[in-house]
Amino acid sequence: MDLLIVGSIAFDNIKTPFGKVNKILGGSAIYSSIAASNFVRPIIVGVVGEDFERKYFDLLKKHNIDVSNIKIEKGKTFHWEGYYDYDLNIAHTVDTQLNVFLKFNPQLSSEAKDVKFVFLGNIDPVLQLSVYQQVKNPKIVACDTMNYWIEKKFVQLKKLLKKIDILFINEAEIRQLTKEYNVIKSARKVLSWGTKIVIVKRGEYGVMCFYKNKIFVLPAYPLEKVFDPTGAGDSFAGGVMGFLAYKLKNNNVLTEQILRQSIVFGTVTASFCVEDFGIKKLYKITYKDILQRYREIKHLVHFEMI
């Protein structure tokens, strides 16, 4: 029932049209592991600085997250500062301080190497590959990426994409990755490289999932107030991978229906994330809250046959 998650652990300064916060806990590994912990026990692989106080470890442990693969290094924790205007789909970066993340070289514990489900959060594809190679016999491996790595580490990223089961990527990024404007053509290209499932994130418009020659489309859960979109993509991926790890734990086969359900769980989990700053709301919700929105979104897209 474990899910290995590698990614960034950060302190963020965030400004949105609705307010401003400083030095709040963030990073892809944090959002995705809290999201996934509604379904399974996530094991975070990451690095923090000496300023990462004990209370943060406690906070993660309380949420059923294994922190024994988080390394504490001399120096400061990774820091990101950014803001959003009314178009909350676009994050404007003001400052990035890699700090201890600069020398991050993930080394998995023997327990972590045995994990069957792996989410390689958005970090250098070289590190993603390193983690991938350390895991002994994974059942499902997913990864996320971003424009920076597509530009700077295309060869390594493509090498990774050949091996993995699921790619989480946003619309602009898959266009950049494949040099195809049409998203369906883009996704087909990535599938032809070897990735088994491509999930394209379209922000407030939801997601499209491509596998074999099939497509699943799901709108986002409609919200009257999106407060802070930071972590939406990571909590989406965490929800998807958490549900898959839970559902396939007894060697069940990944069916089309389980895949579709996992995407609904991811969508619903992410909808809570964006309703408050950082992990504030995501941390508080329970599986019951998630199930409630799962039912609502089912009704939202329902229509009868003719």
Add this chain to the structure above:
Amino acid sequence: MDLLIVGSIAFDNIKTPFGKVNKILGGSAIYSSIAASNFVRPIIVGVVGEDFERKYFDLLKKHNIDVSNIKIEKGKTFHWEGYYDYDLNIAHTVDTQLNVFLKFNPQLSSEAKDVKFVFLGNIDPVLQLSVYQQVKNPKIVACDTMNYWIEKKFVQLKKLLKKIDILFINEAEIRQLTKEYNVIKSARKVLSWGTKIVIVKRGEYGVMCFYKNKIFVLPAYPLEKVFDPTGAGDSFAGGVMGFLAYKLKNNNVLTEQILRQSIVFGTVTASFCVEDFGIKKLYKITYKDILQRYREIKHLVHFEMI
């Protein structure tokens, strides 16, 4: 089984990344009536110039469209020229020649006045109101509008919105209309003005439909090649209204399920429109083709409950 449609009849010059055409039949009344004619007999109310040859009337008549309320005036038919870049969501207008449309003053025949279903295509709200007032006892009245009228004729448009059942509007326009960024809040505002149903068009991302305190969301039918988006919104509205006019002809009540189904029919009809220039593909398809995509889109959004 009739549907009254008022709107523009035009000759368009269109350029997309995939080609260029000159003087092709277009306009909101043309697209929406061809779309609707798969379900009912549309009656177009409009104006054309002396250059509108007999072959165009024949073409419409052949598609089960009543042209007896199209007036021929001295001068030239309305002309629009525009182009699209790779982001096919945005139409760039190069030239608009109103011509005979400048003095358009719709006068309904007695038959037209008795029609129960009305689509007021995107024209001056003053003319939309005039048509609305001429129809004796309509059952469902829908309208479309655009940024120009929101800016120039806000008072008249708001007067119309109080009276009608369905507003078709795109995302940017409803934000402009309501001065609300969030689309859900925007739609709620329009509902509070008196419009019963608000359908927000989101281009390649599909539609959101708001009624009472409920929401229906449907993605667009996924296409690998969008050739020419001209007329997508109008053929969508034509499909919705055509199905509603057909389904409610025997005094049936507009249920939530019928409304949702009509939106699926609109979506599917519009998906054919954008696959070739102008009305080329839309003109050729049959109800059987529409039904086929209805079934596909049903599968596309399907997922099982937990």
